[in-house]
Amino acid sequence: MIQLDSLTKVFDTPKGAVVAADHISMEVSAGEICILLGPSGCGKTTTLKMINRIIRPTSGKVYIDGEDTTGMNTQELRRNIGYVIQQIGLFPNMTIEENITVVPKLLGWDRAHYKERAREMMAMIALEPDAFLKRYPSELSGGQQQRIGVARALAADPPVMLMDEPFGAIDPINRAVIQDEFLKMQQELNKTIMFVSHDIDEAIKMGDRIAVFREGKLVQYSTPDDLLAAPKNAFVESFLGEDRALKRLNLVKVREIVSDDIGTVTPGDTLEKALAKIDDFGYQNSILMINDQRQPAGIITRSVARTTKGYCRDHFQNIPATVNLEDDLRKVASLMFAHDTTWLPCVDDEGRVCGQITQRAMTRHLGSRFRAREGDIREANATTGE
Amino acid sequence: MELFQYALNNLDLLLTRTIEHISLVGVAVGIATLTGVPIGIAITKSERLARGVLYLASIIVTIPSIALFGIMIPILSLIGQGIGYLPAVIAVLLYSQLPIIRNTYTAINNVDPALREAARGIGMSPNQRLRMVEIPLAVPVIMAGVRTAVVLNIGVMAIAAYIGAGGLGTFISRGISQSDPRQLIVGAVAVSLLAIIVDYALLAVQKWLTPKGMEKAVSTA
Ligand SMILES: Nc1ncnc2c1ncn2[C@@H]1O[C@H](COP(=O)(O)OP(=O)(O)OP(=O)(O)O)[C@@H](O)[C@H]1O
Ligand SMILES: [Mg+2]
Numbered sequence: 001m002i003q004l005d006s007l008t009k010v011f012d013t014p015k016g017a018v019v020a021a022d023h024i025s026m027e028v029s030a031g032e033i034c035i036l037l038g039p040s041g042c043g044k045t046t047t048l049k050m051i052n053r054i055i056r057p058t059s060g061k062v063y064i065d066g067e068d069t070t071g072m073n074t075q076e077l078r079r080n081i082g083y084v085i086q087q088i089g090l091f092p093n094m095t096i097e098e099n100i101t102v103v104p105k106l107l108g109w110d111r112a113h114y115k116e117r118a119r120e121m122m123a124m125i126a127l128e129p130d131a132f133l134k135r136y137p138s139e140l141s142g143g144q145q146q147r148i149g150v151a152r153a154l155a156a157d158p159p160v161m162l163m164d165e166p167f168g169a170i171d172p173i174n175r176a177v178i179q180d181e182f183l184k185m186q187q188e189l190n191k192t193i194m195f196v197s198h199d200i201d202e203a204i205k206m207g208d209r210i211a212v213f214r215e216g217k218l219v220q221y222s223t224p225d226d227l228l229a230a231p232k233n234a235f236v237e238s239f240l241g242e243d244r245a246l247k248r249l250n251l252v253k254v255r256e257i258v259s260d261d262i263g264t265v266t267p268g269d270t271l272e273k274a275l276a277k278i279d280d281f282g283y284q285n286s287i288l289m290i291n292d293q294r295q296p297a298g299i300i301t302r303s304v305a306r307t308t309k310g311y312c313r314d315h316f317q318n319i320p321a322t323v324n325l326e327d328d329l330r331k332v333a334s335l336m337f338a339h340d341t342t343w344l345p346c347v348d349d350e351g352r353v354c355g356q357i358t359q360r361a362m363t364r365h366l367g368s369r370f371r372a373r374e375g376d377i378r379e380a381n382a383t384t385g386e
Numbered sequence: 387m388e389l390f391q392y393a394l395n396n397l398d399l400l401l402t403r404t405i406e407h408i409s410l411v412g413v414a415v416g417i418a419t420l421t422g423v424p425i426g427i428a429i430t431k432s433e434r435l436a437r438g439v440l441y442l443a444s445i446i447v448t449i450p451s452i453a454l455f456g457i458m459i460p461i462l463s464l465i466g467q468g469i470g471y472l473p474a475v476i477a478v479l480l481y482s483q484l485p486i487i488r489n490t491y492t493a494i495n496n497v498d499p500a501l502r503e504a505a506r507g508i509g510m511s512p513n514q515r516l517r518m519v520e521i522p523l524a525v526p527v528i529m530a531g532v533r534t535a536v537v538l539n540i541g542v543m544a545i546a547a548y549i550g551a552g553g554l555g556t557f558i559s560r561g562i563s564q565s566d567p568r569q570l571i572v573g574a575v576a577v578s579l580l581a582i583i584v585d586y587a588l589l590a591v592q593k594w595l596t597p598k599g600m601e602k603a604v605s606t607a
Binding site: 052054074075076077078079083085087088089090091092093094095102103106136137138139152153162 | 498500501503504505506507508509510511514518519522523597598599600
């Protein structure tokens, strides 16, 4: 756990004092990733570097696992905090193995132990130990170097990690890959992480919580979903972007808004019965046909049911797509757009129908929080004059 | 042809003088490295100190070597060493300070700030940072300073023959005093050849001392 208590940094510059961090108080729970987000120069890096004392706080305190770090030995403190800098900063005179094992060596691990650890770390970051350990940083690609940077920070297994735009220097495709790898690692490692980013999409993807900074002040500290649904003021709102409702699609799972109220027919039903059910359930276009294992088998459209006589099994159309309970709404929306449909059947792990998801349910879910906040925001704007 | 004959006839002497020359310069620059590198590192802590020290070192190299020997004769005579080995070594030692201190200072100062921050951030002490990161990264540039000092002082040492320090300069000084162009030319050529060969040899040493992972960076720099 990391706690910041009124952490403040004032830089004395020839042009006068610059308040880079202004009474920052916040708490990151153990095992969580907290993203420090904000425009350039808002104090993210300064706040981060005060935690491992690369920058000395002007005032305020940092607690790690409840312990005040003020009195601790700086070098010892740092060895217990993993640190990934934006410029990667691998030591060019050391092999990959020496880079990864540098902190364990400082901590006095014995040789066999840290050598073993280097191989473990390589496995964790998905690089072949025999191919890479004896090489030098200059012989690696940017993405590989970035992974080694993360491995170096993790090698001594510190409970806390500080990462300053760790994936900033990689191209978007590789960045997404490394982000995914890192999240997977984090699921096992459960580190407490402070992570600087100025990329809102990265923040939403990686963060359990997001701290939005502006001009040295912490403006809002909430979960990604809360942040997108209920930005505290006009600054946060504009920083998140006009399409913030769409960004929330990533965060909501089908499970949360699936409706199990779904009308179905079986292949043996008549089209007459299908039409009646379409009307009963208030569907406008079509109804789902399932087989005897409750798996989706096809779709009976209203126009066919109304104009044709016979059995469903002879007159169904193929199902455009199905979605899974764990899919996010972004995928659902994409499928709906692609197939020009306003609803999709939802299946469980065995492929059995367990409900449906409708465009209406999605818009209602995403919209409800906005509407709830609208009054508050108007009020806040009135008082701050923004 | 006559020159060649002369050199062959005096091969033994030529070899002795060359070894003398190398050992004089070697000892002096060796000591200079032992003093210059720590000084170069120390002055990275204070810009004002650095400016002062580098200024002083540059003034020393502007003193003509003959003048420097002249100054030292009365001083060192007090301990009975006015001429010969000691003043020669001291002169070279002084001349070597500038390239060695300056290169050390620049190299340590130019270590990528990101690397310095990484080293700090993972918990290295200032000494560990020097030993594990800054000095290894500075070695190629420090060695280049040592090379400069050696080549520069192979020339200076030739003049030290005038104060009886020996070395290849004796051929030159005798050549002049005896109006013997053979000695003069053989001495001059030997000094130049020595400078060129030693420069290459030290370049090889520099490459060998350069940390492996930096070879690419150095050769493209
Ligand atoms: N060493 C320093 N001396 C003086 N001012 C500084 C120093 N470091 C940072 N600042 C100032 O403090 C403010 C915050 O800087 P900081 O580096 O924390 O911003 P940031 O949020 O990390 O920005 P970026 O996204 O560009 O990295 C800026 O106005 C910056 O100019
Ligand atoms: Mg920054």
